[in-house]
Amino acid sequence: xxxxLVEDDAELSASIAEFLExxxxxxxxxxxxxxxxxxxxxxxxxxxxxxxxLPKLDGFDVCAALRNHGYSTPVLMLTxxxxxxxxxxxxxxxxxxxxxxxxxxxxxxxxxxALFRRSLNQQALKRLGPLNIDFEKRKLxxxxxxxxxxxxxWKILEILLSHSPKxxxxxxxxxxxxxxxxxxxxxxxxxxxxxxxxxDQPFNYPLIKTxxxxxxxxxxxxxx
Amino acid sequence: xxxxLVEDDAELSASIAEFLExxxxxxxxxxxxxxxxxxxxxxxxxxxxxxxxLPKLDGFDVCAALRNHGYSTPVLMLTxxxxxxxxxxxxxxxxxxxxxxxxxxxxxxxxxxALFRRSLNQQALKRLGPLNIDFEKRKLxxxxxxxxxxxxxWKILEILLSHSPKxxxxxxxxxxxxxxxxxxxxxxxxxxxxxxxxxDQPFNYPLIKTxxxxxxxxxxxxxx
DNA sequence: TGTCAGCCTTAAGACAATCTTAATATCCTG
DNA sequence: CAGGATATTAAGATTGTCTTAAGGCTGACA
Numbered sequence: 001x002x003x004x005l006v007e008d009d010a011e012l013s014a015s016i017a018e019f020l021e022x023x024x025x026x027x028x029x030x031x032x033x034x035x036x037x038x039x040x041x042x043x044x045x046x047x048x049x050x051x052x053x054l055p056k057l058d059g060f061d062v063c064a065a066l067r068n069h070g071y072s073t074p075v076l077m078l079t080x081x082x083x084x085x086x087x088x089x090x091x092x093x094x095x096x097x098x099x100x101x102x103x104x105x106x107x108x109x110x111x112x113x114a115l116f117r118r119s120l121n122q123q124a125l126k127r128l129g130p131l132n133i134d135f136e137k138r139k140l141x142x143x144x145x146x147x148x149x150x151x152x153x154w155k156i157l158e159i160l161l162s163h164s165p166k167x168x169x170x171x172x173x174x175x176x177x178x179x180x181x182x183x184x185x186x187x188x189x190x191x192x193x194x195x196x197x198x199x200d201q202p203f204n205y206p207l208i209k210t211x212x213x214x215x216x217x218x219x220x221x222x223x224x
Numbered sequence: 225x226x227x228x229l230v231e232d233d234a235e236l237s238a239s240i241a242e243f244l245e246x247x248x249x250x251x252x253x254x255x256x257x258x259x260x261x262x263x264x265x266x267x268x269x270x271x272x273x274x275x276x277x278l279p280k281l282d283g284f285d286v287c288a289a290l291r292n293h294g295y296s297t298p299v300l301m302l303t304x305x306x307x308x309x310x311x312x313x314x315x316x317x318x319x320x321x322x323x324x325x326x327x328x329x330x331x332x333x334x335x336x337x338a339l340f341r342r343s344l345n346q347q348a349l350k351r352l353g354p355l356n357i358d359f360e361k362r363k364l365x366x367x368x369x370x371x372x373x374x375x376x377x378w379k380i381l382e383i384l385l386s387h388s389p390k391x392x393x394x395x396x397x398x399x400x401x402x403x404x405x406x407x408x409x410x411x412x413x414x415x416x417x418x419x420x421x422x423x424d425q426p427f428n429y430p431l432i433k434t435x436x437x438x439x440x441x442x443x444x445x446x447x448x
Numbered sequence: 449t450g451t452c453a454g455c456c457t458t459a460a461g462a463c464a465a466t467c468t469t470a471a472t473a474t475c476c477t478g
Numbered sequence: 479c480a481g482g483a484t485a486t487t488a489a490g491a492t493t494g495t496c497t498t499a500a501g502g503c504t505g506a507c508a
Contacts, residue, residue, distance in 0.1 A: 374465080374466055374467085375466080375467095376466080376467075408468085408469095410468080410469070410470080411467075411468055411469080414467085414468075414469090415467085436475080436476055436477075437476090437477085
């Protein structure tokens, strides 16, 4: 998971980043609101952590700026203040969640994951080539033909779709499907195989491709 | 990874270097800002650690000087001061990150790696002459024709591109591709050859050139 | 409470891609 | 032209991925 951390206190920033990277996230920094906006627009982050108290452009401004630019990346507001008014202000600016510093790291991580999960699910209805996906109803069709998946199959499909057409590493899939467990590629391989059996095998060309050494991706591409 | 450490406290310098070398990095020293600038310009370092408090030319000056010379090597500022103003000053001079001393070595190492990784990813250079490179999709085209690479091939291409048009020494390539292993030019030659076979051989002129005694580089230049 | 179906995990072996080694050839530089 | 540096090739080792099957777990339901 790629996270953008916008926080002017370098020390705090460092300790948060250290923790996030320990969890396997990739963390970029911005130390000013200005830089935050620029990075958020250029880079592709899955979640943005945004300190409220920043010089000049504060967290609210950054968030509002992003939303005005049409960016919907989930934003988690970080702040030392805990009053209701501030919270409301944060949400009015388009923040998706709100955490009061200092907060225990595991809590922060949980909130980040919740946000990420939610943002993925917002793609209730999706299409990819011959695929029709409805995450809410858990209905899936390829070329008009219904396909049924197991819960794990859905999760794998979910993360593959959300990154398509990029390659997703096996370890990222694992972290997404089994967030609190030891990595174990064995089972992932089995589930991947099951997913392919349901999604690709009955049809004329595969959507799920493996890129040896890097991971897998889902693309609608008859050749590749 | 080659790191330049610019720090006037010889004792601190030594202890940092000891740790870095334990992690497999190669560490050069400068004890004055002056020497730091010269080394940074002559040698090719992947990351520069820069103490802020230096006699005469201080860290900010060194960093600014480098940027003015067109050098974009990532700079990690080291300092005992932790105020917001100092941080801002560091960043305005073009520093990429900021660590407050004393900081735990593993944290320092994490930041160095994060910087390094980011600098590689910032290859906005997704193109080089007839080459189209997409690291996220792991897709590569030359003159519109798809080329597939092995993981090692990608890594070599990555470091060549990130230094282009400069020559990259074989030992630097090795350190990048096999960070925790003994150097062994044998295999590097084999992989280089494979890369050329995929990238150059099927086409009318080579992009990868060897500069005997110094290393190799990737340039789009039909003559040279 | 016992049974069953669906799902998940483990394990083992097959297969494929990639890597390394090593032996030999060729190229450069002084 | 000699010697080191680089290139080439092929075989064998290693690692990554796929496939299958058996057994375990869990929740629904009688």
